[in-house]
Amino acid sequence: MTLVILVALPLVAALLVLLLRGLPIIATPLTVVTLIALAILCLAPQQAEPLILFGRSLELLPLEAAGLAYCAALLALVILCTGRLSSGSWSHSLALLAMSFFAAAVMVRNTILSGFLFEVGAVSAVMLLASKRPGAAMTSMRLLILLTLSGLLLLLAAWALESRAITPDDPLFANVGTVALALGFGIALALVPFHVWLPPVFHYGDPLAAVMLGVALSIVVLLRLNVMLQVSMWPGGRENLAALLVGSGTLTVFLGSLMAIPQRTVTRALAYAALADMGMVAIGLGLSTRLSFDVTLMHIAYRGLAILVVSASLGILRQCLDADDIGHLAGAVRRAPLAVMSMLIGGYSLAGMPLSAGFASRVLLYKAFSSQYAPWTIALVLCSFGPAWAFTRCGVAALVSTPIPGGRREPLLPALLVFILALALLALGIYPNLLSLLPQEWLKSLSTSWLAWRG
């Protein structure tokens, strides 16, 4: 029964928040409480029991539950930090609606129904981008088109894989399945050469849209890929999938890092740093060792937190300075010291600089990568400096002591909350063993859920 509540709770709350959108003093806490409740319910032991509903099987493995809980917690945190910065009165309802459909898509074992539910969730999430800011509406429309295409390709892949199970000798289904899966997941995960949609999301979206489309969407897509691999094998074989992931991941890291170097705004630095970091996630999954899977899991979590910290500080900086380019950032540390420091810590974690959480997971990924692709490892390590350079440039501009007319200072409570999260990234980087405080049995159950990738 808990599984049904996981879908129904955000759906009902979305309707309530929609009705109460004129009263943000009620609607915002209601959204946050619902998301926190969703996160807690996902981790409750009762949800482990599978359910048959209308003849369809619903199940939530520990990894899927943890993924959904993490997405819900991140969204709750971003609303807490930047609730007043959302671009539209509908955004909280849309976030809840998207979470409801994402939860359903992850739970349903039937890949075709799951594909449709994911599509509805993705379209709801895309609507978060639509605002009257110049360029935002077109970005939202283009993303709608791309995610719809991705959804259709994944539906085609699901049909092809089911048909292949019935007629394994027909090569048509295997070929269609491989191409459709690779294209569908490539677009949805924003891996090179399908990365074009990710940077504009950070550029035009508010922090909630950035976390939803830059973090939650990719986690749900990875969970769906995990489910699809449990139901049927990758048509071209595991080696084919691993090569695809490592190849496109490496290209994504190189391109994202190179593109980050010339950027002169925090938004663009974040966009390309997040893109490059997504490449590291793909590499980690493609390496296909037990260690690399576990580290990738940790890296996905750190990536989400870092994106949240930078997006939220960016929202605060935009509120104080009206823009986030180097020109406007001059002297920002006087008005928004906590936001500037959080932006730097989050950015360095995303880039994988030492003493940050991102570095802790990247070092292990580099180690696993070097055991299989030694000649490329140095290039991969050097790629960290592209996003780090972009964030350093923004940080230096903010630290310049320039008196600025006007008196808009950062809002203390949200800035403090973001800074605490940034400190958490720092603490996890300095002392990675903090993770051992989590229940070991639970961590072990997450780890075994990745076994589907290895067959």
Next chain:
Amino acid sequence: MPFIDRLSTFVGNLSSGQITLGLVLVSTLMLVVEERRLSLLPLLVQYILVALMIGPRIYQPIVFVWIGLGASICLVLYPTARHVQQGLRVLPPPSREESAIWHTQPAPALRAITLASMGPVFRLVAVAAGGFVAYGLWRAYPMPGVPPELTLTSYWLMAIGLLTTLTSVDPLRMGLGLLSLVNGFEIIYLFLEQSLLVLTLCGLVGIVMALGIAASAESWLESLQEETPA
């Protein structure tokens, strides 16, 4: 109601070939017609014809469900289409002097509209190109177990939908293309996956997409109005 009786008899007697021809005509009209409110009519007719094509092959009541879905989508999009059409009419067109001097270029969105107004001849050429692509795909990749006329119609709608999306610069027209593309995909998919749950989810996807298109189009118009100097 003799008119409705005659209409339902006429519609019921349409052959697959006639429905395919009708779909070709309405999707061409959707790409060629510039007026946004009017281009919703071909979309509605497209849903009706798709319903008539897939209904008898899957489950007769689907005809009514699909027509209802098309009507709902058009009802969601109509206020936006009217709003966008009226909003664009009152915006001042970029003057010749403005476009001649690089540093006083008109707003980016207005510039995009100017570039895209290629006229009906360009759009007809695009339709012909889409037709060739659809025919080529149909000959090269026939779907196993799917009637040929269904496959051709599906490929045609997907090709024209993609072309409409690619050759448009405003979210509403792009959205109409996207809905055509999805409609074309669903013709084959509903034939392959005959389940009421899949049908319901197809309808849900359509409605949510229409809402997404309307939200993007309204935001686009607002941003355009803010970009334009008073």
